[in-house]
Amino acid sequence: MIGQITCSLALVAVFAVATSAKSLRGHVPRKALVSPAYAGVPYEAIEIPGVLEAEFFDVGGEGVTYHTDAVPVVLPPNVIRLNEDGAKVTVQINDLSAAVAGSEPAGAIGVGMGVTGEWQRYTVTALEDGTYLPTWRIATYDPTFGVFPVETTLTIGTGAEADPCALPGAGGLDLAGVNTGGYKTFESYTSKDPIAIPAGEHVLTVCYVNVNTFELNFIDF
Numbered sequence: 001m002i003g004q005i006t007c008s009l010a011l012v013a014v015f016a017v018a019t020s021a022k023s024l025r026g027h028v029p030r031k032a033l034v035s036p037a038y039a040g041v042p043y044e045a046i047e048i049p050g051v052l053e054a055e056f057f058d059v060g061g062e063g064v065t066y067h068t069d070a071v072p073v074v075l076p077p078n079v080i081r082l083n084e085d086g087a088k089v090t091v092q093i094n095d096l097s098a099a100v101a102g103s104e105p106a107g108a109i110g111v112g113m114g115v116t117g118e119w120q121r122y123t124v125t126a127l128e129d130g131t132y133l134p135t136w137r138i139a140t141y142d143p144t145f146g147v148f149p150v151e152t153t154l155t156i157g158t159g160a161e162a163d164p165c166a167l168p169g170a171g172g173l174d175l176a177g178v179n180t181g182g183y184k185t186f187e188s189y190t191s192k193d194p195i196a197i198p199a200g201e202h203v204l205t206v207c208y209v210n211v212n213t214f215e216l217n218f219i220d221f
Contacts, residue, residue: 173189
């Protein structure tokens with residue numbers, strides 16, 4: 001009987017941990033490694049190793065969970081993330097599969113029209129200590145057949161940093177000139193260097209160091 005009770009309690013504990021890690025979007029519980037000063041809340045649970053979907057940046061607003069430099073006069077109709085606490089999300093979120101000759105499968109969504117100096121933050125949980133060479137799924141397009149440099153980086157912090165992209169970065173792209181042939185024609189590129197991510201919960205920032213009309217679908221770790 002004692003063995004049965006112990007086993008039952010263990011199963012309950014495992015179930016509680018498993019269910020607490022999966023919550024409604026915008027309500028994923030925060031753990032101790034993220035600073036209490038960070039006002040962002042996870043939009044979706046993200047685990048590494050795994051795929052980081054660009055549109056799942058944390059909820060919290062401009063200057064907290066994302067930074068947008070080029071805000072259009074009329075904000076685009078975002079596919080998801082229409083409002084956060086009553087304010088429109090100024091990051092452009094696109095349906096990547098709607099256009100003719102789009103490269104992505106039906107239902108694919110990403111962050112679009114990124115420019116230099118912008119960033120998005122993601123609360124991630126690394127399941128173990130690891131070093132990764134991420135694959136970026138991106139598009140950048142010039143209809144006059146020119147090419148654009150693509151320089152990005154990833155930083156790991158606690159969320160307390162005023163400028164997360166001032167942290168040391170790694171795991172990004174450094175491409176001299178890219179034109180994927182369309183705003184919805186994506187290609188995969190391997191990062192220029194590896195990034196080490198210790199086990200636990202962190203705030204990972206995707207930094208746009210030098211880009212133009214940059215579209216990001218996902219980053220695969």
